[in-house]
Amino acid sequence: MEKEPVQYQLFRKIFSAERMVFRIGELSAMTGVSSRQLRYWEQKNYIQAMERGDEQAARSYRFREYARVMGIKYFQDQGYTLSASVKKINEYIDMANFVHVFVKEAIQTIEDYGDHIEIDLGWFDEATQQRLIAVQKDGKVTYKIIER
DNA sequence: ATTCTTACA
DNA sequence: TGTAAGTA
Incomplete structure (x- = not known):
């Protein structure tokens, strides 16, 4: 987007x-x-x-x-x-x-990487240090946390 | 040609 | 609800 x-x-x-x-x-x-x-x-x-x-x-x-x-x-x-x-x-x-x-x-942002899509779902923790990311690949959705 | 309201079946 | 009438 x-x-x-x-x-x-x-x-x-x-x-x-x-x-x-x-x-x-x-x-x-x-x-x-x-x-x-x-x-x-x-x-x-x-x-x-x-x-x-x-x-x-x-x-x-x-x-x-x-x-x-x-x-x-x-x-x-x-x-x-x-x-x-x-x-x-x-x-x-x-x-x-x-x-x-x-x-x-x-949904905060959506990024298309071609082989998969990453959706930023916002802060995961109260201290706002971790970001929750939904990853959609081959029709499946998984999640990962990014430190920042 | 299509829609509107009213009125009767 | 369907349909007919007389309009807009």
Whole structure:
């Protein structure tokens, strides 16, 4: 990451999920959930469309809503009721958000050495003399401590 | 062409 | 929930 800051920013600019916005017809086709259901779920506050200036304006949905709708539909297909499905997906989303914050906070730097990748996970000791490094090689992750 | 709200099945 | 109607 540190070695290629420009390319990393470019990557985020191109693949930002926030740039993916769909209208109700698209979201319906993507998820298999009817537009009627989508509007009903919104009325129930189970999902949220982007803010609409005009109440008559067409709804727009962000990527996160696509993920949420897919999740609700998954549990509904599993036999859960709509409200139960929403509770289920909320648990998953809460956990996903927690993991996201955790990983973002835990990872300091990532260095690619070609044959393996080293991830700096920060100070290992209270005296801040040892650094914990995660090493990923051939799909396996091991750890090592570096003195400094 | 697509979406919106309302209303009825 | 699906669908029809009349709009925007």
